[in-house]
Amino acid sequence: MSKRKHRRTRSKILDRKAGLKPGSLLIPTEAYPPRFFLMSFNEEFFEEIELKSYGELLQRVQAKPEARHWIDIRGYGEQAMLEQLTIDFGLHPLQMEDVINDYQRPKVEEFDDNRLFIITRMLRWSPEFKSLDDVQLSLFTGPNYVLTLQSDYGDCLDPLRERIRIGKGVIRHRPTMYMAYAILDVVLDYYFPVIGEIGIYIEDLEQQVLREPNKSTLSSILDLKSELIKLRRIAWPERDKMVELLRMDEDTIPESLHVYFRDAYDHSVQLVDLIDNHKEMASSLVELYMSTVSNRMNEIMKVLTIISSIFIPLSFIVGLYGMNFSRENPDTGDVLPYNMPELYQPYAYPILLFLMITLITLQLIFFYRKGWFKSF
Template structure:
């Protein structure tokens, strides 16, 4: 107890001074803690959403309805509408999630996954429904970080339910616009095609995030090549952390889509399988791109270290040349400064000028010799 108190007394002033100097921001230690401190054995504590918004899109080839509710209960009447229903719940509350899942006969294990935090993307088939959990990614231009929002998608017979954490943003606006068109494929197909469209938009948005991150990597590469400094190393470290976030979210989605393709669920139409294969191709391309970015960052870090070593070698070279050039003058001055009565040219009228001339000519000759041999 005493040890912990002493550590707190020492650590708090240190953190305060680091914040004043801006070093925490420079090296991104807080971001490292956010990325790496994930313990699946600890029961997560999720804050209840202040408000819940439920959006219902009920449609078939000839009919379309769009509704917005402040509670989840009004959505229940679409359970047996004989059309396809997409229920999008923005904002998670435990009571609301349990109520929706109870009404649509969704297994309690899936409720735990929906309410989880920092869950690994995955796909499950439990008691007649197909469950997908993954993250939507966004790029924060101000902070230069990749932000993630967990989304759970439940595919059942003639319905799709999606649970989102953040009600202010998602990537489904193009899908909403297509639903309003009677000629769109989504209106002509079953619920599994709607699920495919949602996954396709999420995966396609990964490329938008990677494009913005790629622009920053390109700018950083120019900086490292032309003007590498300590901030360059900090930016390299920061971007590598964001690549960790990308890789952590992208690679499991590959397994998720692969599981859907291999699934023999009655909820999946054979005609839709080829569309999921297209999503699989996209996620593989995204994984290759992330791996390429990571290789570039490793090369960039090596380049930065080589530049630092090169500058250090240049400095050491200059210092060595200066030392060598001053060595003759030091030797001559030391010889004529010895306390002896008899030293050649000691009492000569031109002795001083001869010594100074030697001190100048020998370094000039040495510089010429170094230059001729290409030492600098």
């Protein structure tokens, strides 16, 4: 799954056509048909509806200028709709191009009338495939609306929708910029469970390395390092984006909202620290793997050394007596000096076996006192 996902990411980059006019909308062939969701509310009322067409959505927004609207469009499958959306909401074609080419780094841009264009990335950890899945969320702010666009139907914003439905908190009483903050805050909050899942996976890999390291374990560690690099590549721009938001004029970000964006900035800094810690832990897993494999190889060599040390003197004895130098001259019957007197010695064979067993026992006692058997 991870490899398929990386291939899909590369295909998005390779599908970009060189030489096209800036701002050209190149709809991906796998893009979903758009779905239109609208939340309209203020201090007094709330309305939520899924609409069948972009025209109906626009009419409802224009019919209630006194309300605040969350316009949520999921799916990029209609180019004509996107082009009309660009015109109706006064968006720049280059911004819409960034929306469609949805592998952009997180960023924030300020354009006409103190409106903002924000890109963030929603994360999800796949426990089955041990990989990250990220979806771009594009956000536009206006005087009485927040417009979000994403390529997928599912997202992580349901807790925020539920808060708006039940009127929990102050979101219905705040300006639309607060709703933009709330969306970014929920997206950042979902990074922490992802990092927590990765931390559990790192602990599992550590136990695998200590119990039974193999090539599959090493491959999993290297894949994890790639996912952490990707996660860090997303988290750092998220932090930079929050810094830019805090530096904006009060006309764009009211002073009363700075405390909320500072809190989101603190979360982004904490995320970067956690990701860096996990990267170091993943790198240490590679070192632990190499050390464990090396230790196991040393244990194997120790066993082979003990076996060799036992049988080398035995092989010497057997080889020596296997030469069969006769003690007597077969022709004259004379005793030959310095030849093997043990050849005709009574009980020579059991005596030699006892000597060899004694030698083995003495060697084993020696290895034990040296501590060679303690790690077995």
